Amino acid sequence: MSSYKKLSIRKFAVPIKKDTEESRFWKKFKTHSTLSEAASVTSINYSPISPHDFAVTSSTRVQIYSAQNFKVKKSISRFNDVAYCGTIRNDGKLLVAGDATGLIQVFDINSRAILRTLRGHNLPVHITKFAPGNTQVLSCSDDKTVRIWDIPGQEAISVFKEHQDYVRAGVINDENPHLVLTGSYDQTIKLWDMRSNSCTISMVHDAPVEDVLMFSSGRMIISAGGPTITVWDIIAGGRVVRSVSNHQKTITSMFFNESQSRLLTGSLDHHVKIYDVQDYDVVHSIKYPSPILCLALSPDEKNLITGMTCGSLSIRHRKTTIQENKSREDKQPRVGSYQYFTRGRTYKGTLDDFIIESKRKKHLASxxxxxxxxxxxxxxxxxxxxxxxxxxxxxxxxxxxxxxxxxxxxxxxxxxxxxxxxxxxxxxxxxxxxxxxxxxxxxxxxxxxxxxxxxxxxxxxxxxxxxxxxxxxxxxxxxxxxxxxxxxxxxxxxxxx
Incomplete structure (x- = not known):
């Protein structure tokens, strides 16, 4: 008769991570509503001007939603094909968007009139963004080119052609508008200098690049491709500082909070993850019912909006206290930044203030x-x-x-x-x-x-x-x-x- 030794099973207590202040902050974003668009939501862009309305691009239209009641205020549908990347200008007056035919159009938001039509790309334009000076537009296209357009002249003043595949990501540095960062499906990230019209640094991400971000200082950049985000040091010649992979599928979009202390990423694995940019550890994660194509956090950090492949627009709202609102109003931008020189332009005054209209000085031609x-x-x-x-x-x-x-x-x-x-x-x-x-x-x-x-x-x-x-x-x-x-x-x- 064979003998069996009795095994004792010891139970180990699994440590449960306590709620941190960071986690409690992001948990305050509760689902406010879910809106339905005609097709997949390809981009979300907030207006920097209060009350921070936002533009949503889907199918052949761009819709401007109210940030207060989340209802459609304006609908722009003057596109012949699928529209991409509807972006609102810093003053909240103009909107630019590209489409699948390669056409770029600049609209007046109030009247929805087409102010400028920019022709030059022959394949879909997925990226259109205003430069900090508000007179130029960046465009990135599937024809492998990156162009800088002069809005008054309706012509391309710079054309970059070194990418070998679709260019699906691009951004202009706020502090130095001469620097343009682009990412392509050829797995490269390139930093361009408009003053010399040339590529200064080229980096390899090892996956098709879906999105890029640049810190205001211009020293560090972040690229997203596949399930990985990579942090690069430009001053060090494009050296990799950190590479993390916390998603299971391709990361489709990234977004900074207002202070650039937190990085938000959306992925096809249905998750939004929030990183602390000090060590790039995940501080919070939110799951959604469908793959995520785009996301945006409002400038006042009250609303988190995600666009999904199913056409759903998920809006999460966070209630704020009076003390928090006051501290945000008292916050001053960094001295020397673009926001510092444009501070106060949205201030409307109180009912008791006597407002004197200032006449803008006319600048003479040379x-x-x-x-x-x-x-x-x-x-x-x-x-x-x-x-x-x-x-x-x-x-x-x-x-x-x-x-x-x-x-x-x-x-x-x-x-x-x-x-x-x-x-x-x-x-x-x-x-x-x-x-x-x-x-x-x-x-x-x-x-x-x-x-x-x-x-x-x-x-x-x-x-x-x-x-x-x-x-x-x-x-x-x-x-x-x-x-x-x-x-x-x-x-x-x-x-x-």
Whole structure:
């Protein structure tokens, strides 16, 4: 008979982690409501201006929701295909969004009118963001390019083409708007400098990059690709500081809180995780019913909103105390930051305050400043650029004639500075609107430089071209006069019959 030894099973107590102050803070975000969109929610963006309304991009429309009652205030649906990344400008007046056709549109939020249409990408544009100066737009596209657009001119002033796959992440540094950070499905993160229009640092994430963030200081950046977030030190040449993987599936979006002390990540594994940026430990985790595509935390840290693949928009609201609201109002931005120089612009005053409307000083154009300083030669140079319209250049010439300083503005030039003026005369002297003024300018030009024209072959050839053009125009006018005379005789004879 075999004997069996009796095994004793000892029970070990599993230590239960106590609730921390951090955990209690995030648990205060209770589900307020769940809204339904027409399709997957691809982006959520808060307005920096109180009361912090937010834009939600889904299907072929961008909707502006009220942060107070979470109802739709505006709906912009002027897209021919799926819309992406509806972003509100810092002043809360404009919104920019891209679409699946490669088109970028800038809207006035109040009227929903299209103010600018930016064309250049030929594949879907997934990232559109305003630069800190509010006059430029960053765009990242599936055509592998990154562009910086000038809103008034509706043209791309910088184009970066070194990525080898879809570019699905991009951000401009708030403190230094010349630095642009992008992430691509080619598994690289690149830091671009708009001043040199080149890539300064390139880093490899080892997974298709879905999102990137940059700290305000510009030294540290964070990339998300696959289930991993990686922290990089730019000053150290792109050295990896920390790499953590707490998600089971791809991380689709990241978001900083207002002080950039906490990092929020959303993933296809249905979870939102909150990290402490000191050690990148998870301090709290929230589970959702569907994969998460985007998330946003309101600037006042009262609302946490997530967009999911099923089209649901989950809104979690946190009630705040009077003391907490007061401490937030008393908080001052860091000295020297962009927020510091724009502080107080949203303050409306109280009912007892007497508000004086300030008139914004009009800044003069460069040519007007030169005229004001009696620098006539510099004023003429300022309007002889190729980007300047002809009517503006002719108006400047007419102003110089009326001031009797045209000879002063033209005299004392070398070949390089004289060439733009002669080139302008050759191009526009045949235009009936400008012929009389430009003929006077041409006479003064020849009178001033007649003794030295032969010493410059370039200017001599251009003057000869101008002469030939004027001569051809005179001959043309003579032929036209002959034809008109013949027609008048024919008409007169017909009337006599």
């Amino acid at each position: 040519y007007d400043n030169y005229l004001k300083k009696f620098q006539y030669s510099n004023a003429l140079d300022a309007v002889l650029k190729e980007t300047t319209t002809a009517i503006l250049t002719v108006s400047m010439l007419q102003e110089l004639i009326q001031r009797d300083v045209l000879r002063i503005a033209i005299a004392g030039r070398d070949d390089a500075s004289l060439r733009p003026l002669v080139k302008f005369l050759i191009r526009w002297i045949n235009d009936p609107r400008y012929t009389s003024i430009l003929c006077d300018v041409g006479e003064v030009l020849i009178d001033v430089y007649a003794p030295v024209i032969d010493k410059s072959p370039l200017i001599k050839n251009m003057i000869e071209s101008l002469r030939d053009k004027v001569k051809g125009e005179v001959n043309l006018q003579k032929e036209v006069a002959k034809v008109i005379g013949s027609l008048e005789m024919v008409f007169a004879k017909g009337m006599m019959k």
